[in-house]
Structure formats: structure tokens, C-alpha cells
Amino acid sequence: MTTLWNDRNGGFAALTAEVDRLVNGLARPAAGAWSYGLAPAADVLETEAGYRVVLDLPGLEPAALKIDIENDTLSVQAERKQPVLAGGETVHRSERSFGTFFRSFRLPKTVDGSRVEARYEGGVLTVELPKREEAKPRTISVQVK
Structure with missing residues (x-):
């Protein structure tokens, strides 16, 4: 997540973070x-x-x-x-x-x-x-x- 800037109360940063989360979630294909x-x-x-x-x-x-x-x-x-995963393999990231x-x-x-x-x-x-x-x-x- 990328926050462009931060204000003193964190209000704008929190809004920016939420918009980033929503947009990035829509841009990525579902698992x-x-x-x-x-x-x-x-x-x-x-x-x-x-x-x-x-x-x-x-x-x-x-x-x-x-x-x-x-x-x-x-x-x-x-x-x-x-x-199919081989024995002992663990997926840490799958894109x-x-x-x-x-x-x-x-x-x-x-x-x-x-x-x-x-x-x-x-x-x-x-x-x-x-x-x-x-x-x-x-x-x-x-x-x-």
C-alpha cells in the first residue's frame, strides 16, 4: 500500500490508504x-x-x-x-x-x-x-x- 502524504491527524492518510486498498483490490484478479x-x-x-x-x-x-x-x-x-504441491512445499505467494x-x-x-x-x-x-x-x-x- 502506498500513502502519498500524511497529515497531522492521519485523517487524509487513512482515507488515502482505504482508497488504495479498494483500488488495488479491484485491479488484481481474484485468487x-x-x-x-x-x-x-x-x-x-x-x-x-x-x-x-x-x-x-x-x-x-x-x-x-x-x-x-x-x-x-x-x-x-x-x-x-x-x-499439485510436492511434499514439504509451502506456498508463500501465488499470483x-x-x-x-x-x-x-x-x-x-x-x-x-x-x-x-x-x-x-x-x-x-x-x-x-x-x-x-x-x-x-x-x-x-x-x-x-
Whole structure:
């Protein structure tokens, strides 16, 4: 806890300490929870060819990931299990997140759900969502007669 300054009666310092406690409590994930409220951080990008969803998922086995597309919604879920302590070990601090997460993303109608690809490398899941051919931009040449 950080107190910015102290007044003679401690009133402002006590108020500052209480605000720090509340804010810091809200900013930290609950014990056993993934950062960002039970969900990993994600980026969603668009190119001419399609969309890309990138999620930070360190410490997972690829087999633990479940990726579904249903009714124009991409769903990603997995569980990171807390490691079992060896005999004689005592945890003094635990900041890593464990538990089940679920993220879903509404997809535009232009996504071709039959050609979706996913890869998991270095703790990062990347889902490629190509656009349907008719949705891709195209150039039409005008012929002068």
C-alpha cells in the first residue's frame, strides 16, 4: 500500500490508504482467476483477407483448448489447472492465475466458417477467420470504348 502524504491527524492518510486498498483490490484478479476477469487478453484484427483473433494463453497444453464456431460466434475456452504441491512445499505467494475461462466473439456475416484455422505457439492462440470470397474487396476495371 502506498500513502502519498500524511497529515497531522492521519485523517487524509487513512482515507488515502482505504482508497488504495479498494483500488488495488479491484485491479488484481481474484485468487485462482484469469487476469481481466476470468478471461485472457485478446486482440481482434481485420485484413482484406479476413479477421484474426489473438489471445494470450500461457501455460496451457494445446489439447486443453476448445474452439467452436456456432451461429456466427467464435467461442474459446480452456482450463489451467493449479499445480499439485510436492511434499514439504509451502506456498508463500501465488499470483499466477488458474481456473476455467470462456471468451466469445460475435463474427460478421462475411466470415467463411468452413475455412477457419487455429494455431497455438509460445502461449499465444491465433485464430484466422477468412472472409467469404464475395465479401473480399475487388477491383473492377473499366473499359473505355
